[in-house]
Amino acid sequence: MRFKPLLIPMAVAGFAGLAAQTALAGPSGYPVVEPTPPVWGAGTFAVRVGAAYVDPDEDGVGGVFTTLVDDPATEDVVEEIPLDVGAFVDIDDDTSWFINATYVFMDHWAVELYHANDVSLEGRLFSDAFFDGDFIGEFSSGLGDFDSYFTSLFVDWYFLDPTCLWQPYVGLGVNYTDIEEQFIRPVFRNDNRWGAGKIGFGSDFSWTAQVGVDVVLGRESNWVINASAMYVDASPEFSIGFDTETDLPDFDDPVVTSIRIRNQELDLDPWIFNLGIGYKFSF
Structure with missing residues (x-):
């Protein structure tokens, strides 16, 4: 061959x-x-929805209101004795829903718009009374739910490489808190007597901060799981007004005390814990 x-x-x-x-x-x-393609790089846009648990600060708002009453044991000389009635309003927690949108404008940096909607914070009134320094009774009453809305704008920093499927971040921003103003339901008085009053909440601009993480469900996936914890420094103005009646020893008629709390700051300062799912895409 x-x-x-x-x-x-x-x-x-x-x-x-x-x-x-x-x-x-x-x-x-x-x-x-x-090179490994980024999953959270510049140009990424994500929309998330989920559950938001709003837990306000335990500090509420209130005051002590003093009425000077004449001692019925004296006939000719007017002897005034102080009746001190304390009133304190506390706001409870609630779970609602949130929606937010994030845009990564450059690697590691993003802007986020967040909104927690229709958070029904339950108000509760506590009151006690002291006559001439001696405790004579107390009561508490629910004031109903107050619909609250929290809207925040964050700048977020993602500190891992854009190719990582886990993307933890921290954020700092501004918040707008709005609580719907409502009339009080009937307010409980002594001896099961009822009366009505009015309650009012203002809005508040403040700062907010958060930590969170986005988890991309695969390099070829557009689905994201998100978890975050936010602190909001919210102190909206608060007003409440109603009259309460107190039965005193040796008095024929109850003594009426006017409860008026005007334009005091209600330190909500809530923690908001979020858990949601999102969808991302790139421009």
Whole structure:
């Protein structure tokens, strides 16, 4: 068999193979490794929805209101004795829903718009009374739910590489808190007597901060799980007004005390814990 005619095509094939290896190799001759594509890089936009648990601060708002009453044991000389009635309003927690949108405008940095909607915070009134320094009774009454809305604008910093599927972040921003103003339901008085009053909440602009994490569900997936914890420094103005009646020893008629709390700051300062799912895409 004559092999000489086969040498030329074999040589051409060999050089072609060497050329192909050179094309797939880096300057050192090793194969080129394609970079891992980012999953949370510049241009990423994500929308999330989920549950928000709002837990206001335990501090409420209130005051002590003093009425000077005449001692019925004295006939000719007016002897005034102080009746001190304390009133304190506390706001309870609630779970509602949230929606937010995040845009990564450059690697590691994003802006986020967040809104927690229709958070029904339950109000409760506590009252006690002291006559001439002696405790004479107390009561408490629910004031109903007050629909609250929390809207925040954050600048977030993602501190891991944009290729990581786990993307923890911290954020700092501004918040707008709004609570719907409502009339009080009937307010409990002594001896099961009832009366009505009015309650009012103002809105508040304040600062807020958060920590959170976005978990991308695979390199080819657009779905995201999100969890975050926010602190909101919210202190809206608060007003309440109603009259309460107190039965005193040796008095024929109950003593009426006017409870008026006007334009005091209600330190809500809530923690908001969020858990949701989102969808992301890139521009």
